[in-house]
Amino acid sequence: MEKRVVFRSRWLPYALVAPQLLVTLVFFVWPAVQALYQSLLIQDAFGAKTQFVWFDNFKDLFSDSHYLASFQVTAVFSVLVAGIGLAAALMLAVFADRVIRGAKLYKTLLILPYAVASAVAAVLWVFLLNPTLGILTHVMRSLGYDWNYLLNPRQALALIVITAVWKQISYNFLFFLAGLQSIPKSLIEAAAIDGAGPARRFWTIAFPLLSPTTFFLLVVNIVYAFFDTFAIVDAATSGGPVQATSILVFKVYQDGVQALDLGGSAAQSVVLMAIVISLTVVQFRFVERRVQY
Amino acid sequence: MVERRPVGTLISHLILIAGVAIVALPLYVGFVGSTLSFDQVTTVPMQMTPGTHLLENYAAVLSHGSKLASGAPVGVMMWNSLVMALAIAIGKIAISMLSAFAIVYFRFPLRKTVFWMIFLTLMLPVEVRIFPTYKVVAELGLVDTYAGLTLPLIASATATFLFRQFFLTIPEELAEAARIDGAGPMRFFVDILLPLSRTSMAALFVIMFIYGWNQYLWPLLITTREDMYTVVIGIKRMVAGGDTLVEWQLVLATAMLALLPPAAVILVMQRWFVKGLVETEK
Numbered sequence: 118m119e120k121r122v123v124f125r126s127r128w129l130p131y132a133l134v135a136p137q138l139l140v141t142l143v144f145f146v147w148p149a150v151q152a153l154y155q156s157l158l159i160q161d162a163f164g165a166k167t168q169f170v171w172f173d174n175f176k177d178l179f180s181d182s183h184y185l186a187s188f189q190v191t192a193v194f195s196v197l198v199a200g201i202g203l204a205a206a207l208m209l210a211v212f213a214d215r216v217i218r219g220a221k222l223y224k225t226l227l228i229l230p231y232a233v234a235s236a237v238a239a240v241l242w243v244f245l246l247n248p249t250l251g252i253l254t255h256v257m258r259s260l261g262y263d264w265n266y267l268l269n270p271r272q273a274l275a276l277i278v279i280t281a282v283w284k285q286i287s288y289n290f291l292f293f294l295a296g297l298q299s300i301p302k303s304l305i306e307a308a309a310i311d312g313a314g315p316a317r318r319f320w321t322i323a324f325p326l327l328s329p330t331t332f333f334l335l336v337v338n339i340v341y342a343f344f345d346t347f348a349i350v351d352a353a354t355s356g357g358p359v360q361a362t363s364i365l366v367f368k369v370y371q372d373g374v375q376a377l378d379l380g381g382s383a384a385q386s387v388v389l390m391a392i393v394i395s396l397t398v399v400q401f402r403f404v405e406r407r408v409q410y
Numbered sequence: 411m412v413e414r415r416p417v418g419t420l421i422s423h424l425i426l427i428a429g430v431a432i433v434a435l436p437l438y439v440g441f442v443g444s445t446l447s448f449d450q451v452t453t454v455p456m457q458m459t460p461g462t463h464l465l466e467n468y469a470a471v472l473s474h475g476s477k478l479a480s481g482a483p484v485g486v487m488m489w490n491s492l493v494m495a496l497a498i499a500i501g502k503i504a505i506s507m508l509s510a511f512a513i514v515y516f517r518f519p520l521r522k523t524v525f526w527m528i529f530l531t532l533m534l535p536v537e538v539r540i541f542p543t544y545k546v547v548a549e550l551g552l553v554d555t556y557a558g559l560t561l562p563l564i565a566s567a568t569a570t571f572l573f574r575q576f577f578l579t580i581p582e583e584l585a586e587a588a589r590i591d592g593a594g595p596m597r598f599f600v601d602i603l604l605p606l607s608r609t610s611m612a613a614l615f616v617i618m619f620i621y622g623w624n625q626y627l628w629p630l631l632i633t634t635r636e637d638m639y640t641v642v643i644g645i646k647r648m649v650a651g652g653d654t655l656v657e658w659q660l661v662l663a664t665a666m667l668a669l670l671p672p673a674a675v676i677l678v679m680q681r682w683f684v685k686g687l688v689e690t691e692k
Contacts (some may be wrong), residue, residue, distance in 0.1 A: 120578070124515050124586040127509055133512035134524050136505040136566055144562040145531045148542035156543065209429045212422040219423070225680065226430045229437065232672040234624035237665050240649055244443065244658060245529035252439060255455040286433060291684060309412040323500040326686045343533050348626035352646050373541040374631065394533045 142308035149390065155383035174384035183360060184368070184385070191364040194278065195342035202282040202338055203331065206289030211319065213290075214297040224294070231287035235280075240279045243353050266354065270361030273354045277362050280349045285341055289334055296330035297323060338399045343392065365389060437669075444468070451659045455624035467663040476648045476660040482636035484644055484664050490559075491623055491640040492671070498622030499615050502569050507607065510573035511599055515585065516584040532567035536628055544631050554638045559629060563622070569614055572689055576610050577603065613686030616679045620672045641668040 146200045156175070159168045178184050213223050230238065248265040266272040291365045300323055308318045347366045350356060356363035356371060363371070369389065373382030439458075443451050446461040472485040511519075513525055536543065543562055552558030580603070588598040629640045639647065645668060648661045676683050 120514055120582065120585070122582050122589065123517055124585075124589070124598070126516065126595060129595060130512040130516035130518040130521075133516075134509040137509040137570065138524060139422060140505065140561060140565040141527055141531050143546060144543055145534050145565060146527070148539045148546055149534055151542035151545070152539055170495060205429070209426065212425050212429075215422045216419060216426065219426075223426050223430055225677065227433055228676060228680070228683070229673060230433060232676045233437075233612075233669045234626065234672075236626045236642050236646050237624075237668050238436070240645055240661065240665055241440045243649070244662065245436055245439055248657065249455060250452060250456070252455055252458075283433065283436070288687065291687060295688060308413055315415075315418060319514065351626070351630075352649070365564070369541060370627070374544075379541065386539055386541070390534065390539075397533050 129405065152383045152386045152390070155379055156387045157380075158383075159380045170380075174380045175388075178381060178384050178388070183363075185358060187365055187368045190274070190360075190362065191343060193276065194281075194346075194362075194364055195339050197274075197278045198281045198285070198342040198346075199335055199338035200291055201278065202285050203334055205314070206286050207293050207327075207332075209286075210293035210297055211271050211323070213294055227290050228287040228371075230284055233284065235346065236352040237282055238284045239277075239349045239352035240282050242276065246276055246279075260337050260341075268358060270358055273358055273362045277346070277349050277353055280353060281346050283343060284349070285338060289338070291329055292334055293327070296327045300326050333400075336396060340393070340396050340400070343396070413538075430692055440662045440665055443658055444666050446659050448657060448659055452664075462657065467659050468667065471667065473659050473664050475644065476657045480636055480647055482639060482644060482647075484641060484667060486637055487639050487641040487644040488667060488671075490556075490638060491642065491668070493556055493624035494559050494625065494629070494640055495619050495671075497556065497594075498563050498625075499618035501560060501564040502566045502618050503611055503614055505564065506569035507573050507603075507611075510570050510577055511603065513570075514574055514577040514596075515595065525660075528565075528567050528570050530567075531565050536563070538660075540627065540631060547632060553632055554635050558632050559638075559640075563625065563628060569618070572610060572614060573607065576607060580606060609682070609685070610689075612682040613677065613689060615686075616675055616683045617686040619675055623672050 121380060157169060157171060159170050159173070209227065213220060213227075216223070223361065233241075245251050246264065248254060248267055251264075254264045264272060266276045302324075304322055305318055308322055313321065316344045343364075344366055347370065350362055350364055350367045351370075354362045356367050365385070366389065369382055372378045372385065426676040439456075442458060442460050443456065444467055446457070447463050449464075450457060450461055471483075472488075473483055475482045475484055509524070509528065513521060533575070547553060547558050547562060550558075552561070584602055585598060588602060593601070624642060626642055626646075629643050630646070633639050633643060641664065645661060645664050648664065649656055
């Protein structure tokens with residue numbers, strides 16, 4: 118769609134896009150080009166000597182067992198975050214769609230986590246699940262379950278999954294609720310007259326009609342788990358114990374900023390960019406021709 | 411008519427109450443912890459009703475933070491967070507509106523190129539280009555400045571697309587009438603587009619304010635001086651001091667202070683928040 122009525126000026130449109138373009142060029146395009154270039158170099162930690170090595174950094178990366186392990190951790194983490202997050206939010210949305218009294222109050226309380234910074238959310242959950250002080254740790258101990266995420270890799274992963282799901286629940290809930298409310302009431306009523314109970318109505322009518330929303334949220338949640346969870350990992354576990362929660366975005370930071378392996382870190386950035394770009398393409402294709410029955 | 415089942419409604423309420431309780435648990439326990447003394451907060455199990463040290467803890471962190479950690483006052487950090495969140499929210503809205511206006515209401519060479527260049531930013535989150543971006547900012551001498559904190563986060567493809575989408579729905583007749591009446595492009599922008607865009611601006615403001623306030627990785631890299639920390643970074647620095655020495659009642663008071671402004675924005679502007687959330691994802 119294009120406007121028929123337009124204004125004419127030789128310089129004004131350039132002046133209008135200039136601020137955005139300048140910021141984009143200086144802080145997005147230039148650093149991205151640098152990352153691409155860096156990824157082909159080996160540099161010592163003091164920046165004194167650089168050598169052009171073609172794709173050696175990438176070869177090293179994919180033969181590095183730590184990096185492959187980090188890939189695996191990220192995959193498990195994102196599947197858990199997306200799976201649990203979507204299931205929990207869908208369940209809450211379905212029941213919130215049913216009730217009339219108090220619906221607004223439930224909704225208001227469920228969107229609160231969106232306001233909480235990831236790092237703050239991580240600190241709050243760390244307090245609940247702290248090995249010595251945590252209330253929930255105390256409850257689990259009294260039930261005979263030993264919880265110490267500082268020592269146990271699986272429990273550390275569970276901690277960051279819980280925090281990430283909690284943080285993302287508002288978003289998923291609001292989209293599912295909007296999706297449910299846009300389903301025509303006549304369909305549900307017709308099914309009810311034909312004698313379908315609530316569960317049957319949900320699985321045969323509401324759930325299939327929600328599939329565009331579900332697919333959209335699935336992609337958004339995977340992107341979220343891949344790229345927006347740095348703060349949670351850094352504030353809750355710092356990648357430990359023994360790299361058990363070192364997801365890809367955390368590893369880029371660790372290798373680049375803390376270990377000063379610039380070439381390796383840049384190569385990791387390039388791999389991540391490739392992942393973001395493919396996920397964004399998938400996301401846009403879903404938005405354009407949403408999966409329909 | 412769908413049948414009415416009182417038992418079903420009861421079960422719905424029970425499940426929702428359970429869900430809300432789980433979601434609210436960390437917030438409630440965090441709040442209780444922030445009202446206790448150091449001895450109370452380190453007692454296992456901690457009490458579940460608010461204590462009497464609320465004012466004392468909040469006053470302490472606002473003026474001098476946690477002395478066992480860095481001792482940086484949280485009041486200053488709150489100010490830094492506010493500046494950052496407002497600069498990002500207002501800056502994003504301003505530059506996105508201007509460029510969307512140019513893309514929709516003008517025909518100029520390179521229009522398509524500009525559009526795609528903006529689209530590109532969508533694909534490059536800070537997380538994947540941190541180190542090179544840090545280098546650029548450092549070379550420009552912007553470390554530990556508000557400009558360094560906000561400028562790299564200010565370009566936004568989503569906001570530009572949102573305004574573009576919205577401008578495209580504005581009837582052609584308005585621009586036509588404005589032109590016949592002899593209004594120039596900027597006059598049209600200020601007198602017609604700006605007032606019409608108020609709801610979109612409010613919706614974006616809520617989303618972007620929260621986005622700016624809750625930033626983590628970028629301020630972590632770009633602030634080295636305590637007086638430039640944002641409150642989210644301040645909390646992280648407080649807990650990083652080692653397990654037994656963490657003054658949890660102060661950390662939790664800081665956490666509550668950190669989540670208060672974005673929570674207030676969401677609650678007060680709930681209608682625009684939902685609108686903004688749904689629209690920025692189109």
